Amino acid sequence: MLIALHQCFIDNFIYCKTGVNAIDDDINTIYTTELFHTAYWLNDTARHFNQSDYEQIDIMPMLAGYPDLPSWMMFYRRSHSPIVYFYGSPPKGEDGDIEIEMILIDRFTFNHTKDRLHYRILSKNETYKYEVQIKLFDIDLEDFIQQNRSKSMMDIFRRRLWRTNATIYLTNLYQPSKIGFSFPLDPTEKEGLVVRIGSVEPYTPELLKLEDETMVIRHRNPCPKRFRLTTAEYIFREHKFRVDWCGFRLHTVENVTKDE
Template identity: 35%
Template sequence: MHPSVILLPTLVAFVAAESILMTEVFVIPIRPETFDWSADGHSDQFSYQPSLLNAPDLPSWIHYTYSKKDHHGFLYGVAPKDQKYFQLEIVGLNKHTYETRYKVLDMNVLERENLTKYEVHLKIDNLNVEDMFDRNRTEKLLDIFRKKLWKGAADLYVTFLASAIELGARLPLKPSEGEGVVVRLGSTIPFSQELNELQEEVKPLWKMPSCPRDFKRTSVEILFREAEFRLDWCSFRLLEEDQQSLQHESARRGPSVVGLPSSGISEHTEWRWARSTKASIPTRSYFNEIAITIFVPVILLVVLGALLSTAFCLHHEKM
């Protein structure tokens, strides 16, 4: 009889470096080639687990998602202004051979000379967050503003990116439809007259929490429809630096609504619903409930017993 063979997973380490800019959305794809693997026609045989080096999870401003369409993982987020050099670790697993490989990413955070002072807040209904990882699609959106609506904003770039579901939106009725994505485009150039007029045009819609997906009542709708962007105009906002600080303070006090921006230009960490702490939960007294459920029935039972005893005693004397 041959002795049994036990296959143990092997650990192979890799080191790489990435450079990101402050206040700008970065996207880092994680593919089989990242670990020198070949898919061999099985694109779903790999899984990835990223985290901060020597920590159980990622920082709050870095997010990870796996695209079933591309069969790749993606790290994305926005580095805050005070962020310095840090390291990430990614563990890759080959689910067919159980081989494990390990990669360390040296993240260099580069300062941006001119930080954005003006932002356009958008909610796109027909896309998922991983769709915005496509550079061509992002450039199409930026070109609409650079060439049509915000012509002076040559330094325009994406300053915020998040799934609408993460920010409290509902899932679409049809699974084939996009879940929705919230995007912000920032620049140092003041808003153009076209953008100010557009905001005045959509202001009456702000009383609605969300516009229908087939809503087509703006003068610039054709610009976005031709590029295959379906915007929720109830969420359209122009945000300036002084407004951002107020919105950031309101975001810290509680969860935000998808249609309303929740954080400032310089702070993009409040992406998810704020978790309540034990100390913030008010204490509740249950004395009234105990008195109603226990003491009142006991008192009624005693009174009823006394009445029945009295009735039996009187009836016995008569007999």
């Protein structure tokens, strides 16, 4: 059974896919150094297997012709969710066309099928020279994408912290445990999320002040959640973000590693 893939665009960089064994001539255009994410829905795969439980479907993605995804591309699936997210940020020099193959398996019946995603990577005209890292409490990648929290985050930086009309954009998202942070001590709490924002403009006095303010707790593990002494805490609270200030960092382009 061939089911056509449907593509949707939200906030210019979210791609949504559904389907099984689809013949897809559409190419998703993404840019070097800039965050992309693709939402792949498993509902149609479950129907393809003549069952409604998408939770028993496993997915094995890989770059076509290779055993794994590119080092800069990750995938995330929340427990009990029908959505798999592919996300990341292609580094400079990775422009070109790639194809992601997926093997989808019903772990109880061992029925399987295949699907694929196509990407065209273009070089971004103006890439960031300065990057800010923010770590958030009690949120995960699906929350951030589904609730379109990127808009609120960008508003904070464009209007309050960087205060610039120059190039500014999301450069990447990370699960904290993937880049050296610990899981929350409370097992009922969501892992959190690391967000990185880049700009061509130098750091403002506000950002440099935050760097100084958070230096004293940078190596605390776990981070004290009651630490609310930064001058920007109220700005993030207004947008309903809970910031883990132990994870705040300023990076320059020379010491940013895209494949952490």
